[in-house]
Amino acid sequence: MGFGFENITASIHNWLYNTFNPSIALLIEFILVAICIITLFSLLGLVLIMMERKVSAWMQVRLGPNRVGPKGMFQTVADTLKLIIKEGMTPDGADKFLFNLAPFIVMIVAMVLMAPIMFAKGFQIWDINIGILFFASVSSVSVIGILMAGWASNNKYSLLGAMRSGAQIVSYELSAGLAILTVIVLTGSLRISDIIESQQNGWWIFKGHIPVIIAFIIFLIAVTAETNRAPFDMAEAESELTAGFHTEYSGMKFALFFLAEYVNIFIVCAVGATLFLGGWMPLHIGNWQGFNHVMDYIPSSIWFFGKTFFLIFVIMWFRWTFPRLRIDQLLNLEWKYLLPISMVNLLLATVIAIAGWHF
Amino acid sequence: MGFIRKYITDVFSAVKSLLKGMKLTGYYFTHHKEIITQQYPDNKDTLVLPERFRGEVVMIHDENNEHACTGCTACELACPNATIKIITKFDITPEGKKKKALDTFVYHLELCTMCNLCIEACPTSAIKMAQTFEHSVFDRSQLTKKLNNPGSKIREGIE
Amino acid sequence: MYRQTEIISDLSKTPPSEGLEGADMIINIGPQHPATHGVLHLVITLNGETIKKVEPHLGYIHRSIEKMCESLSYRQFIYATSRMDYLSSHINNHGCALCVEKGLQIEIPARAQVIRVLMDELTRIASHTLWWGAMAMDVGALTPFFLAFREREMINDIMEETCGARLTMNYMVPGGVMFDLHPNFQKKVKEFITHFKNKIDEYDELVTDNVIFRNRTENVGVISKEDAISYGMSGPSARASGVQCDIRKLYPYEIYNQLQFEEIIETGCDSFARYLVRMKEMRQSLSIVEQLIDNIPDGEFQAKTKAVLKLPKGEFYSRVETARGEFGVYIVSEGGTTPYRIKFRSPGFSNLSSLDHIARGSKIGDLVAIMGTLDFVIPDIDR
Numbered sequence: 038m039g040f041g042f043e044n045i046t047a048s049i050h051n052w053l054y055n056t057f058n059p060s061i062a063l064l065i066e067f068i069l070v071a072i073c074i075i076t077l078f079s080l081l082g083l084v085l086i087m088m089e090r091k092v093s094a095w096m097q098v099r100l101g102p103n104r105v106g107p108k109g110m111f112q113t114v115a116d117t118l119k120l121i122i123k124e125g126m127t128p129d130g131a132d133k134f135l136f137n138l139a140p141f142i143v144m145i146v147a148m149v150l151m152a153p154i155m156f157a158k159g160f161q162i163w164d165i166n167i168g169i170l171f172f173a174s175v176s177s178v179s180v181i182g183i184l185m186a187g188w189a190s191n192n193k194y195s196l197l198g199a200m201r202s203g204a205q206i207v208s209y210e211l212s213a214g215l216a217i218l219t220v221i222v223l224t225g226s227l228r229i230s231d232i233i234e235s236q237q238n239g240w241w242i243f244k245g246h247i248p249v250i251i252a253f254i255i256f257l258i259a260v261t262a263e264t265n266r267a268p269f270d271m272a273e274a275e276s277e278l279t280a281g282f283h284t285e286y287s288g289m290k291f292a293l294f295f296l297a298e299y300v301n302i303f304i305v306c307a308v309g310a311t312l313f314l315g316g317w318m319p320l321h322i323g324n325w326q327g328f329n330h331v332m333d334y335i336p337s338s339i340w341f342f343g344k345t346f347f348l349i350f351v352i353m354w355f356r357w358t359f360p361r362l363r364i365d366q367l368l369n370l371e372w373k374y375l376l377p378i379s380m381v382n383l384l385l386a387t388v389i390a391i392a393g394w395h396f
Numbered sequence: 397m398g399f400i401r402k403y404i405t406d407v408f409s410a411v412k413s414l415l416k417g418m419k420l421t422g423y424y425f426t427h428h429k430e431i432i433t434q435q436y437p438d439n440k441d442t443l444v445l446p447e448r449f450r451g452e453v454v455m456i457h458d459e460n461n462e463h464a465c466t467g468c469t470a471c472e473l474a475c476p477n478a479t480i481k482i483i484t485k486f487d488i489t490p491e492g493k494k495k496k497a498l499d500t501f502v503y504h505l506e507l508c509t510m511c512n513l514c515i516e517a518c519p520t521s522a523i524k525m526a527q528t529f530e531h532s533v534f535d536r537s538q539l540t541k542k543l544n545n546p547g548s549k550i551r552e553g554i555e
Numbered sequence: 556m557y558r559q560t561e562i563i564s565d566l567s568k569t570p571p572s573e574g575l576e577g578a579d580m581i582i583n584i585g586p587q588h589p590a591t592h593g594v595l596h597l598v599i600t601l602n603g604e605t606i607k608k609v610e611p612h613l614g615y616i617h618r619s620i621e622k623m624c625e626s627l628s629y630r631q632f633i634y635a636t637s638r639m640d641y642l643s644s645h646i647n648n649h650g651c652a653l654c655v656e657k658g659l660q661i662e663i664p665a666r667a668q669v670i671r672v673l674m675d676e677l678t679r680i681a682s683h684t685l686w687w688g689a690m691a692m693d694v695g696a697l698t699p700f701f702l703a704f705r706e707r708e709m710i711n712d713i714m715e716e717t718c719g720a721r722l723t724m725n726y727m728v729p730g731g732v733m734f735d736l737h738p739n740f741q742k743k744v745k746e747f748i749t750h751f752k753n754k755i756d757e758y759d760e761l762v763t764d765n766v767i768f769r770n771r772t773e774n775v776g777v778i779s780k781e782d783a784i785s786y787g788m789s790g791p792s793a794r795a796s797g798v799q800c801d802i803r804k805l806y807p808y809e810i811y812n813q814l815q816f817e818e819i820i821e822t823g824c825d826s827f828a829r830y831l832v833r834m835k836e837m838r839q840s841l842s843i844v845e846q847l848i849d850n851i852p853d854g855e856f857q858a859k860t861k862a863v864l865k866l867p868k869g870e871f872y873s874r875v876e877t878a879r880g881e882f883g884v885y886i887v888s889e890g891g892t893t894p895y896r897i898k899f900r901s902p903g904f905s906n907l908s909s910l911d912h913i914a915r916g917s918k919i920g921d922l923v924a925i926m927g928t929l930d931f932v933i934p935d936i937d938r
Contacts (some may be wrong), residue, residue: 096421097701100433193582197919198605267695268767276590276693277919358761359414359419360768361695363920366603374407411892417761421698434707448719459711461891476631512733513635525719 046160053112070162074151080301082225083113084330086301088346096357117292125288128191133366135189137211139295140286142182146301149175152236154227157317157338169221172308173214176263180206183265183282186294190285198281201364202272206263208371213259215379219252219386233316239374241313248386253313255379258306261352262367264298268359273368303344306348310341314348404476445527450510453480453503453528455543462551463544465522474517479507497550501543520554530547559931578602585614590693590923593933597910597922604918609817609911613937620938624897627866628728628836629655632897636749636884637723640935642682645714646877648727654809654873654884655729658866664855668809674718674726674845675875676840677744680716680751680880681710686930690830691762693927694771694920699762706754709747714738729864744848748841755837763834772826773862776913776925780826786909790880792837792929794829795821802876816843827923829928865892879903879930903935 040303049069053062087102087110094101102109127133153168155161166169180203187199221227224235235241241249262269273281310316317337323327362370388394435445445451456464465485485499501523503511515523523543533539578604585591590710594615596687600608624632633651637644649671656663663671669873688703712723717737718726726733762768765808778788793800801818803811819835866888874883880902887896906929913929 041685092425093697095425095431097698098430098432099701100431100435103435153448170853197582201604248483267697274920276695276696278863279588290605320516349797354418354421354425357698359696359921360691360762360771362763363766363771365918366767366770379405413764413766413769419777420757420761424698432708446716446719446737446801448717448737449715450719472629475635476627504694509634509723510720511723512719513725515633516728 044159046183052145063194074148074162077151078148081118081300081303082296085115086116086295088349092350092353093357110308120292121289123288124292126285128285131190131285132189132191135185136285137290138188139182139189140290140297143179143297144293145296146175146179146182147304150301150304153229154304155233155311155316155341157341158206161229162229162339164228166226166228167311169217169227169232172304173217174208176301176305177206177210179297182297184304187282190282192282192285194278195282198272198274198278198284199387201274202265202282205265205269205271205367208261208269208368209262209375212255212375212379213263213318213372215376215383216252216256217308217312219248219379219383221384222390223249226391228318229311229316233311233318235317235322236315236361237320240313240318242313246389248382249313249390250384251378252386253309255268255375255382256313257348257351258375259371260309261355262371264305265302265304266298266352267356268361269367270356270361271364274390276361292386302349303345304354306345307354309342309343309348314344315340316344323379327351327373351376406471445529447527448525449527450512450517450525450530452510452526452531453508453523453543454506454512455501455523456521456546457545457548459553460551461545463498463522463548464520464551464554465498465501465544466520466550466554467496468519469513470517470519471523474513476513477507477509478503481510484518498544503537503541503543505541506536506539513551559883562843563817573915575787580607584669584922586853591933592689592931595907595931595933595936599914599919599922601919604920606914606917606922609914611907611910614724616809616937618650618934618938621897621899625894626644628892629894632894633727633729634723634725637725638760638901638934639899639938640877640879640903640932641722641883642685642932643678643878644655644723645678645726645812647882648725649675650875650877650882650884652727652729655864655866655885657862657873658869658871658886658888659729659860661730661858661860663731663809663858665810665852665858666854667858668839669847669851670732670736670856671727672809672811672814673744673844674714674724674732674846676843677713679840679878680837680844680912681839683833686878686927687758687762687837689922690927690930691768693923695767696762696765696768698825699758699849702757702761704752705746705812706751708749709743712917713743713747716740716743724794728857730860731855733857735856736851741848741851744844746850748845749843755834756840758834765775769827771920771924772830773823774825774827775917775921776826776829778909778913782909782912783824783872784910785922787905788880788909789905790876790878791819792829792880792906792909794819795832796824797822800881802874802881806874808873808875812844824923826928829930833930859934865890874900877902879932880906880936899938901938903933904937905934907931907936 050066057065090102090112102112105111105115127136152163152166153161153171169343183202184199187195187202220232220241221239224231224232226235242253265272273283283291286294311390317340319325319335319340320331320334446498455463467482469482472480472482481502482498483502484496485498486494487497488494489495508526515525531539581598584597584599584923586594586596586684591597593610596612596615598612599606600612607935608788608887618638620635624635626634627757636647636651681739684707688700691699714724715721717734717740718724778796780797783793783798789800797820799805799820802820816839819832819839821832823831866886868888868890871886871888872883874881881900882899882902885898885900886894889895910925915924923934
């Protein structure tokens, strides 16, 4: 079927373990995975930034980048080149070590988050049995990088941005976690492959009744906030804090923050797609055998990336439509609306799961 | 109970207002004919500026290389920024009389604010505004221009 | 440990500011800041995110236009006023032309009056659309900015065709206007009216009704009617606090007393009221343009004036309602060809003085929204 990623990874794995001794084979696998991840990172950076610019342009009755390469497709390559050439300044009053460390922490967190994501059928780096928990816990580490950047810059704008970001991510973890929990309750497993497997006969958003739909909406809002995207881009808030925590960063160090933001969007959307939209599972409708059969012919990787990019588009759509919230309203939204709703919602989902009312 | 109803209607009306905005941006996202961008250097050939557009002051010369400037300095006086400097000379007319005439019409584009007062002031309509707008040069001295063509002289019959 | 000592030594170098206590910190918004739309410098004292004091520092774009005007003749000085409030340059020029006409006691032809009012109202719409986009950008929505520019561009094209310039028109001259209307003017304005009527509803959909925007502006930046008067506020910002201050109604100039339009007054006193006043004013201006566009009388577009204008000895004052408020021109003449003294009363300066009062106790995000709704044009504040 299409791109048989399962077979490819399995055969490489077997070949490595048959040819070399296990430790060397493991090392080679590490290197292969690292190369894959770095390639994916740079590709995602290029594609997502281009996508954002085109989406924003079309929503703003503009054309968007169209100068570099055919239809402006190499614009981000040119931009990256510029950022690499630029001087990576460290301000005089900054805490040099932390200042230079912060972008890498944000970046490493984004890389580590790639581990449990299932990109296609059988194509996963690490099928850990606490996959979703791993995602939820590691993703909150990135706030340390942001706080570090804000503090080490020795700049008041940066500090304010970092503090905002800290308050924001800590609060929105809660409702993102509860939204994830809604699906976990129905699935009964934290392992990503199990969650996807449980959607064999229909995605959770379809068979989970209203609670899952509400959880999906809350998840979208919460992850938008967690990735510091507008309308929750308190940490940057360019009309208030010039650029927030990365005011003092330039050149490649700034690019790392920028890249990490986009990769984080990809990751949270991938997790959203996995939980609610069935990951790589094709769209199956009840007993329409013919339709289901046709859907099965579309490769699993395309299903996964299609769903993920759809969610990314929705998040971009938010950004280019809504004004920014104020910091206290942002926290109000979380503690007064999202959290109570998701708690009641979780209760409902639990009832549904226990009574077995879901399809 | 009233409190909960208010809470729920609040949430719904909020979501509705947000969806309304998203509908509009979604409309623009899918309707590319609404795009208003003009691709400037590419459309240079088809770019038409209105005839009243004020780009820079030029002097009108006809095919015989004759202009209508008498050197009366009305424009120089009308200019708020001392953009124009008129240098006059004395021509000898065929009758042997001395007559004041224009020697050099110096125009400082770098000082000009395109206010059109000089054109209004000119009694003989010798100067006009040109529809040019790409004025950038590498050397500032190129912005100081001599408006009357070399060898040009005043048209017959203009006093 | 190293880091702590470094900061303490830094602090000891700077003199302790007055009234600064505990966790307070001073932060500079501007002169280079995305929210100030120019070179306004605000020194704000913060406690956490809460503003304790706002101190505007001016002078970054001072060009001494008033002094400059003293050496220019009465025809020449009008062009310089376009550079003050560059978004309503027509109306500034209009005020100056009115003042000179007052001194010369010239009757302006009816056609010129109608053209002037038409241009003023188009300018007001252009200015308010740009304000709308910039205001939405201040609160974080970026799309409205481009939509606003689309409509503004249409007006700019109309201006370009008739006046010859897009921003600093210098179209009003003592005695009338510089040129007659372009033949395409009426057609293009009618096109614009039909276009804008649809688009202003889109504005409401995108921003006015948006719950996030409502939360950002409602009950934020409240200034009472009494305070608005005592700070000398004018224009839409004051009318949002219930002050009747529309010069077009109170001291009608040109043909404003013959026109059907309402003075928009809101009593919300907050940022959202200021927003609403401007949105409604756009509709009012549109209706004024609609009333006039088919009724432009024939005749001269400029009264006959002498080549050299000389104002009689004395003092002359005229005022007009710009997009931002009351714009006053005060000329002292010694009887010569140039004014002895010119003073401009610009609306932005008085409105800015109220910023400290309005912004105290609100958050940084609010400050940006307040500045957006007060609609500052920095060269207008700092002439």
